[in-house]
Structure formats: structure tokens, C-alpha cells
Amino acid sequence: MSTTLSPTPRTQISRGKNRAVPDRERLHAFLGDALVAHLGVTVGSGEDAHPVVLPTAYGFDLDGPDAGGSLYLHGSVAAGWLAKALERDVCVTITELDGLVAARSGFHHSMNYRSAVVIGRPRLVEEPDEREHALALVVDQMIPGRWATLRPATRKELAATAVLALPLAEASMKARAEGPVDDPEDIEAGIWAGVIPIHRVADAPVTAEDAQGAPPEDVVRRATGLGAAAECSPR
Template sequence: MTERTRLTRLKERAVEDRAALLDFLAGQYVAHLAVVAGDHPVALPVAYALDREGDQLYVHGSVAAGWLREAPGAQVCVTVTSVDGLVLARSGFHHSMNYRSAVVIGAARLVEDEDERARALDLVVDQVVPGRAATLRPPTRKELVATAVLAVPLAEASLKQRTGGVGDEPEDVEAGTWAGVLPLRVVAGEVETDPLTARPVPSDVAARAAELGR
């Protein structure tokens, strides 16, 4: 955490444990990357992967995307958020959410080394279903040419979270209005096998479905 990522409001919600930050980033699927593209800022959802070994995030996209052309060498902001519950208070002002949110700021680096690119793309696949990349054919040269990979260091990163219940004014509690928390979580449905394959669901997918189906 640095001055650029240090919390300035509700500082008590900061999570100082580095391991908690990494575990959170390892367990999510979508990041939002913000960058100035030409004369305006853009913030777009991207698939990403945590690289614990390199202490960085990888994001990827089409080389035809304008924002990707602007990102290499530029300062970018990557955010990853999980909404864990809706906090339904007795007033609109005190409505809130339970959440975990990571913010990463740093200079994006275009990954050009072929071995690192291959590893990064495997990590992006494995972020979704651990172990799946090893079961797939290697990407073709055409696919690699069409794909850009960026690395963003985790040197400047923070994790903020809210947990718990409603925080209402005493007079609102006395008024008797209902309040509470509606927990939220990602739950997997039944795996839908593509109709063009007769093979059973592979173990890596079944394991992920079981993990998310709890």
C-alpha cells in the first residue's frame, strides 16, 4: 500500500494483511481496468489472472482495442470487487453493501516475451477453472498475434472491505421499520455440456462446479 492506494475515508475498513489481498484476487474472475485513451478516460471489464510468483496481475484483450494501445507504459488503475451482501437499513442514507474491493495502481507493461505470454494466458484460463489450461491445445500463432497481454505490478495495491450489519440512528430503530442484511454469493448451476461433444464433464470443471455449488 502506498499514498496512492491508502484509504482516506473509513480507514477502519482497510485490510492490511497482504495474504488476504492475494487470496481475494486469486478467487475472483473479472477486473475493471481504467486508463486514459486519447482525450478521455475509459474503464472496461477484463479477464485477469493473479501471478503470485511475479507479484503482478495479467490482463489480456484484443490488439484491435483502442484502450490496449494506450495502456503500455501508462499509469492504469485495476479494480476487483465482490458484493457479499446488501445492507438494508431503516433509512436510505444508511443503506450499504458488504463487499471486498481491491485497487491496484501502476504502470502497465506489454508482455512481449513468448514464454511469459504463454504462461500469462494459461494463468488467465486457470483463474476461471484451476488446471484447465493443461487440458487444452496450445494457442495458434494467429490467436497469439490477435491477443495483447499486459502486466500490472502489485507494488501499489490495497484491499477494503465492509462486513456486518446495519448501522442505523437510534430514532430510526425506535420507529420500528424492518432492517437486515441480504447475503449474496456466486453459485454455479449444473454444468451444460456442449452438444458437439460426447465426453463426460472433465474433473477440473466438475471440481470447480462443486466448489461454487455449495
């Protein structure tokens, strides 16, 4: 498998090439760090056709059966966008905001970020073992190790849940991690400029009123970043 990104004109970065990330391994690392994907799909037909962008949890398997690995998305089998997503190519974007860049002019204000775009034709995952594996990846993307602590999914739940797999082969990634870029005359004007870092922070888990027993250690580690010794807050 190629270790470079942007293998096709559809994912070739044309603007801001200095922020392009050509290394596929960095994309993989980013996918492991982020939490939310946005799926863009065209619904309707004829004059009524229109784009819809949907936020969704995701999981991924670099050894999955699709070209470049498999990006898994899930949704309700009753969702109107599901059938349309299988009829034509879709676009999935994943973004993490790392900072607000305050420049000396409005024109040069920016953001520090990591962002990936994946384009391709998804397939419906129907093989039972792959479906269960994909759903486990989605849950564990949010809270690593959580799936193993849960009861098995019921037939009713599985029947109501659709899983899509999108090849990771056709993808691009951009990142910005720097301070403001200002014109020399603006710098001389003496206006403050800098970066306001943005971090994703979670509080200690809030225990449900009807919960029994201690939370699994992996829940605490992921949710707080403080290690297994972190305590849960009562509801």
C-alpha cells in the same frame, strides 16, 4: 516484499479507514477468489481524451517479475486502448459483492463487499514463455486446471492476443462484512433491518451439442462447487 498495503498516497485509503484491509495476504486470497477485473485507462488525446473502464478476465502470479507480483490482463492487439494503457498509469479494480445491507433509513443502506484497487504502469508481455504462462493463469483463474486440458494455442491466436502485466506493489483493499449501522432513534422506530446475503452460484455445466467425452473433473468442481460427482446438464 512488504506485507502491508497502501504503500503510496495514490492508494492510501482516506475515507472509511475502518474498512481498510492492511494485510497483503488478504489481498492475495481475494485475488484468488474473484473472477472479473475492471481496467480504467485514458484514451484519446488533448480535448478528446476521456476515461474508459473495461471489464476483463485476469490472472496473477505472486512470484511474477513485477514489483509485488504480476497481475495479468489480456485483450486484442487491435484494441484502441492497448497503446494508451502502455503510455501512462492505469487503475484496475476488482470487486465481489457479498450482501445487501438494509438499514432503517436510505442514508445508511450499504453493501457488504470485498474490493481491491491496483495502480501502476503496465508493461506488454512479449517473452513467449511468460505470455503462455500468463494466458494459462487467466484461463485457470476461471476454471482451475482447465489450461492443461486444452490444445496448444496457435501462432495466429497468440499474434492476436496482447497480455499486459501490472505490478501488484501499489494496491489497496477494503471490505465490509457487518450489519446495518443505524441511528438510535431509527432503531427505536421498529423498522426491519438486516443483511440480504449475496452468493455467486453456478449451475451444473451445460454440455455443448458437439462435445465429445466427459468433462474434466476440475470443470465440474469449479463450476458447481458440488465436487467431481456433479453431473452436466445436456444443452
